[in-house]
Amino acid sequence: MKAALNSFKKKLAQLGRSMLVPVTAMPVAGILSRIASPDMLNIPLLKSAGDIVFGNMDILFALGAVVAFAKAKDKVSPMVASLLSILVLKSTLAALDETISMGIFAGIIVGCFTAWIFNHSKDWKTPKIFDFFTGEKFVITLAPIATVGLGYVLSFIWPPIQMVLDGFAIGIAKLGAVGVFIFGFLNRLLIPVGLHHVFNSYIYFNLGSYTQADGTVVTGEMTRFLAGDPTAGLFLSMFFVVMMFGLPGAALAMYKCAKKRKSEVKGLMTSSAITSFVTGITEPLEFSFMFVAPQLYFVHALYTGLAGAVCYLLGIRIGFSSGGNIIDLVLNWGLGSNVILIIPVGIAFFALYYFTFRFLIVKYNLKTLGREDDFIDSEEITEEEKNATLSNKNYAYIAKKIVENLGGAANIENIGHCMTRLRVETKDASLMNLEKIKQMGVKGVITLSDTSVQIIIGSEVQQVMAEIEQII
The missing domain is CATH 1.10.1740 (Rna Polymerase Sigma Factor; Chain: A)
Incomplete structure (x- = not known):
């Protein structure tokens, strides 16, 4: 039974990875379609180039x-x-x-x-x-x-x-606001196992339908909003609140609660918050507390759902092509409704995230960045390994050691990556040394089954993956 469950989890994780292909293709298409719309540059040829992706x-x-x-x-x-x-x-x-x-x-x-x-x-x-x-x-x-x-x-x-x-x-x-709350809550809750893309895809690309002036029918909250559907966007507005305001508030709280390495934590939290605000990519920030303080992550999932419910009740309607970021907010402002309310709601959620995270971190002594217990590994770590962190950009060495501690190239059955993770399937679990991989400066290692692991690298995962491909 356990083996069957692990196999099922592995397959679902793989399916979640497959969702990244269309998601990756959408930003450019969405921007093209939006800026070429009649209410902006009005360039039909350019708009059709963007629309072909959604079709x-x-x-x-x-x-x-x-x-x-x-x-x-x-x-x-x-x-x-x-x-x-x-x-x-x-x-x-x-x-x-x-x-x-x-x-x-x-x-x-x-x-x-x-x-x-x-x-x-x-x-x-x-x-x-x-x-x-x-x-x-x-x-x-x-x-x-x-x-x-x-x-x-x-x-x-x-x-x-x-x-x-x-x-x-x-x-x-x-279900109205309750339905939006459920979607927002599950959207974040499924991220640790990489399955949020599976759940998102139906809402983004299949929920509802809208017939454009030329007779073309489009489906999904994301595509309908960008096509001009006046009823779309109610399921998407929450992400602007969370990605642009809520998570930066969480980052500030974690920095303020850090007891050591303050400058390093400040740099990491600042860059992660800016990434979330400008691009809508939240994984670097979420991964910084997801595993060390799951209580905070559960609160984050609840607050995402709450943001959705609040936006729904206030009639805030706005969508995106790449994520709930400042770029999409500016480009899609004219297509939405009550968009100006994103700002006061966002400020309120910035404060909510900040004070909640700070309270919980201090009260329960959560081990977020800069609050970790001192730890000495019983296994000898060489100076070369100590220096081989992502901060010094030594991708070739990191890739070499990851492959080595996965049991060598021959033991790797399949390897790929998403925005922040290496997703690995191996043949023989006994050949892997996950503790050694953790010493390479990675942000975490998730074990989905005996032979299936995810190695959290961060935004530099593509560089590491490129080096791994040279080895295997």
Whole structure:
């Protein structure tokens, strides 16, 4: 039972990683679409370039899912197969039942289905005359053909599922402020296991529908808002309050409570707060207290939901393309409603986060940055290892030691990264030395199962990953 649960958690974490592909593609598309809108620069050609991304989210999700689950270092073949397969599925469903609308779920299912075919067919043996088409390229032939059958099955299975999902959307909407609170709370609560993208995706890309002037139908809170839907944005306004005001308040509290290394803590908290305010990327700041003080993180999740409920009750309606940051606030101000109220609400939440975090840290002696107990590892640490922290930018050495302490390149079955984490699957857990990895200056190590770990690097994860790719 435990093994099955660990396997399920691992698969969900991989699925969460796949959600990052479309999310990464959205900022530029959203900015293009917004600044080219009729009420701004009014450049239809530029707007259509941005809108094309929102019109093909299912394709992006298919690519994301196949990248997450295909077991290969070179994933070009499964990606090509996934692209062909999602086009085949859309055509098949349209021919069988035009009323079926799977949205992003079509992409997720096709991506997982293609990865499954790839993982099972890449080692199949065939007559030598077919060698060119087999091996890792075999999926390009098999997946689109198999997807026709998948489409036929889904034409029976999906309609009742679609009714349930629609009911969920309607139910959340009918709950009003309570529904928004639940969404905000779960949105943050799922971040530690990397599954918030799974939960977000339905709200962002499938909740509700809106028909534009040219007849194009778009779905999802994010896409509907950017398309000009006057009812969209109620589920998104909370993030401006939390990312621009609440979390910076938490950062100030942690700095004020630090007992040692004040200048270092000040630098880390300042840079993390600015990152949250300007870009909407919150992981560097959230990870600084998520594991050392989970009580604070639970409060943070509650306050995110509370911010959503308050914004809903005040009729604050604003959306984003990249996140609840100052850039999106300025660009999308004209599309929203009661946006000016973000400022007083944000100031109130800055104070709420600051005083709550400061009270809890002091009262319960929480070990946030600058308050850690002195610790001497019984295992000898070399001077070279002591100096090999991310602060000195020695990415090559850090990558080398991470690979070494994961059991070597041969023990790494799959490795990838999101905005702040390395996500690793190994073959033999006994070969890993996670304590040594923690000594490399990383921000934390999460064990999802015996062979699946996440190494929290921070904003420099891409540089570390680039060095790891040179090794393996």
